[in-house]
Amino acid sequence: MIRLENVSYAIESRELVSGVSLRVGAGEFAALAGENGAGKTTLLKLVMGLIKPTGGDILVGGASTRGLRVSVMARTVGYLFQNPDRQLFGATVRQELAFGLDFLGVAKDEADRRVGETLDLLKLDPDRAPTSLSRGERQRVALASLFVRRPRILLLDEPTTGLDYRECVQMMETVSRLNREDGVTVLMVTHDMEVALDFAPRMLALSGGKLLADGPTRGLMRDEALLKRASLVPAQMVALARRLGIAPGEADDALSLAAWVERRAGVNAKGGMPDAGRP
Numbered sequence: 001m002i003r004l005e006n007v008s009y010a011i012e013s014r015e016l017v018s019g020v021s022l023r024v025g026a027g028e029f030a031a032l033a034g035e036n037g038a039g040k041t042t043l044l045k046l047v048m049g050l051i052k053p054t055g056g057d058i059l060v061g062g063a064s065t066r067g068l069r070v071s072v073m074a075r076t077v078g079y080l081f082q083n084p085d086r087q088l089f090g091a092t093v094r095q096e097l098a099f100g101l102d103f104l105g106v107a108k109d110e111a112d113r114r115v116g117e118t119l120d121l122l123k124l125d126p127d128r129a130p131t132s133l134s135r136g137e138r139q140r141v142a143l144a145s146l147f148v149r150r151p152r153i154l155l156l157d158e159p160t161t162g163l164d165y166r167e168c169v170q171m172m173e174t175v176s177r178l179n180r181e182d183g184v185t186v187l188m189v190t191h192d193m194e195v196a197l198d199f200a201p202r203m204l205a206l207s208g209g210k211l212l213a214d215g216p217t218r219g220l221m222r223d224e225a226l227l228k229r230a231s232l233v234p235a236q237m238v239a240l241a242r243r244l245g246i247a248p249g250e251a252d253d254a255l256s257l258a259a260w261v262e263r264r265a266g267v268n269a270k271g272g273m274p275d276a277g278r279p
């Protein structure tokens, strides 16, 4: 579905992306992580065809982005900018959503239906002006304006930055549902390893424009040397497990961690550890 073959992108002889090869299959959910300036946004823009590679090739749905117009790409690919305000133009939320469908030539009845569905899905008030909304709400409107077009691929650049915990969960659950139920392919830039661990089974780590690692998120999250090289802060869960001395695979989620702690506490109580069993 998305294929990068030895892709490079240089500006004035500086390579922002160097020799990246990877494939993201239809229906996959992959996180793209890496330090500030690693080239994550540049890579996403390359996939969307907003910029063209200076070396190698990128195929989306079998076609090279070199020959694809962004307006054509926008029929199947939804791109969420790192800053949502870059993509909000409508006077009201309803207009914002309808705008993209009008652009694609979707008939009015169908457009009204989709806008209604999306407003419900993301719990948005259609009559508010996007400019009057909070950052988190604007982020949701920007995402809604993608959903309404029923993309087959979502390219999300830090979709949870600036959201509070509830908004973050809501946003990620919506994206996750689209991925699970409708098979939408998701490539998501994130600094939040917690989000990557919870939602993206696969992680791509970028550093200095190069692909450092590509594999199961859980596995990569345990690779301390890699996390250091890619300046990634491990998810709390993983860090906690490490501090408690839990072996990889012994307790990878909150429930099994709780069970592990309970088991240990039980063992310690019987074994008469310092505070156990004292009045």
Ligand SMILES: Nc1ncnc2c1ncn2[C@@H]1O[C@H](COP(=O)(O)OP(=O)(O)OP(=O)(O)O)[C@@H](O)[C@H]1O
Pocket: 011, 016, 034, 035, 036, 037, 038, 039, 040, 041, 042, 043, 082
């Ligand atoms: N148009 C441009 N001209 C020159 N340099 C650029 C341009 N766009 C990006 N860069 C540089 O390329 C590097 C990669 O930028 P990019 O925005 O892709 O990083 P990023 O991984 O998305 O970082 P962040 O986590 O801060 O969003 C940075 O050093 C950036 O300054």
Ligand SMILES: [Mg+2]
Pocket: 040, 041, 042, 082, 157
């Ligand atoms: Mg970026």
